[in-house]
Amino acid sequence: MKKVVVMASGEGSNFSAIVDFGIIVDRVITDNPNANVIKRAEKVNVPVFVVENKKKERVWHERTILEIIPEDTDLIVMAGYMRILTAWFCNKWKDKMVNIHPSLLPAFGGGCHAIEDAWNHGCTVFGITVHWVIPEVDAGPIITQRAIHKFTDDTLESITGKIHRVEHYVYPETIKKLIS
Numbered sequence: 001m002k003k004v005v006v007m008a009s010g011e012g013s014n015f016s017a018i019v020d021f022g023i024i025v026d027r028v029i030t031d032n033p034n035a036n037v038i039k040r041a042e043k044v045n046v047p048v049f050v051v052e053n054k055k056k057e058r059v060w061h062e063r064t065i066l067e068i069i070p071e072d073t074d075l076i077v078m079a080g081y082m083r084i085l086t087a088w089f090c091n092k093w094k095d096k097m098v099n100i101h102p103s104l105l106p107a108f109g110g111g112c113h114a115i116e117d118a119w120n121h122g123c124t125v126f127g128i129t130v131h132w133v134i135p136e137v138d139a140g141p142i143i144t145q146r147a148i149h150k151f152t153d154d155t156l157e158s159i160t161g162k163i164h165r166v167e168h169y170v171y172p173e174t175i176k177k178l179i180s
């Protein structure tokens with residue numbers, strides 16, 4: 001069985017979608033002790049490791065995370081992990097770490113408010129991107145993308161909901177393919 005580790009900082013809806021799709025998650029790592037992903041993981045008996053970066057020391061933080069990730073991990077899945085990783089960490093897991101971003105990269109990359117930014121920019125096409133993680137933020141080779149068209153009656157809230165719903169089937173399907 002392939003070993004999948006999820007890294008997440010917040011709600012954890014993508015984590016739940018991955019688990020519900022039948023993918024076995026070995027463990028979850030979060031940098032946020034208040035993240036809802038912790039409750040979600042506990043509910044389905046997936047071990048959670050909280051590594052806060054209180055000392056604001058990236059090297060210490062990433063070394064600690066590295067100790068938690070089993071050496072034989074097949075895929076690290078970033079699912080709303082809101083921290084920029086160093087080149088050292090990215091290169092250690094090169095070709096074994098994927099991320100999902102709620103925009104059609106390279107548009108609206110590099111931030112935490114991609115949907116809002118696209119909305120404020122007047123976009124009529126939104127989307128999601130699953131990509132390999134490289135040291136340059138949101139710039140790794142694209143694995144898959146989906147476009148989501150804005151209808152005239154859409155609001156920022158409704159388009160956000162649509163984007164999340166698309167994420168919730170595209171990410172698990174993509175992960176399944178990658179580990180098969």
Ligand code: GAR
Nearest residue numbers: 010011012013014079080100101102
């Ligand atoms: C998702 O929409 C994901 O695309 C986004 O965070 C959300 C996490 O939701 N990621 C980024 O913006 C990465 N820059 P979740 O915690 O409910 O899975």
